[in-house]
Amino acid sequence: QVQLVESGGGLVQAGGSLRLTCAASGRTFSRYVMGWFRQAPGKSREFVALINRSGGSTYADSVKGRFTISRDDARNTVYLQMNSLKPEDTAVYYCAADAAIIAHTTVREYDYWGQGTQVTVSS
Numbered sequence: 001q002v003q004l005v006e007s008g009g010g011l012v013q014a015g016g017s018l019r020l021t022c023a024a025s026g027r028t029f030s031r032y033v034m035g036w037f038r039q040a041p042g043k044s045r046e047f048v049a050l051i052n053r054s055g056g057s058t059y060a061d062s063v064k065g066r067f068t069i070s071r072d073d074a075r076n077t078v079y080l081q082m083n084s085l086k087p088e089d090t091a092v093y094y095c096a097a098d099a100a101i102i103a104h105t106t107v108r109e110y111d112y113w114g115q116g117t118q119v120t121v122s123s
Contacts, residue, residue: 002026002112004095009117012085016121020080022095022114030073033098035110036080038091038119045094047105049080058103063089085121092116 003025012018020036035050049069051057057069068081078095096110104110 002029002032002097004097004112004114006093006095006114006117009093009119011120011122014085014087014121014123016085017081017083018085018119020082020093020095020117020119022078022080024076024078024095024097026076029076029097031099033100033103034069034071034078035096035098035105036069036078037094037096037107037110038089039094039116040091043091045107047107048093050098050103050105051078052103056103058105060105082119085119087121087123089119090121091119093119 005023008020033052036048037045039045049059051069066084071078094116095114097112098110
């Protein structure tokens with residue numbers, strides 16, 4: 001079992017930055033692929049970024065070059081640094097954990113989810 005708690009969301013102007021944090025419980029955090037997803041009002045949840053167990057990362061095209069995912073296994077924490085934010089980045093951001101060996105970008109593959117944190121980017 002893994003419990004995930006996100007923090008760091010808020011209101012920011014376009015062009016600004018935020019860093020999201022996801023704190024995980026459990027002793028086996030390092031075994032999980034960790035992902036960030038987001039869901040805007042009226043839209044389905046979409047993949048943002050993931051980091052695998054060896055530290056390799058994958059990004060959605062919409063955030064590539066602006067967002068950076070990282071993990072600290074000693075602290076059971078994963079981060080999402082978001083720079084050059086745009087109004088279209090406005091959404092609830094969710095942290096998720098996937099116990100599979102292969103990293104996935106689809107919602108249904110992830111086993112555990114946090115409650116989400118709101119990010120609002122004003123124009």
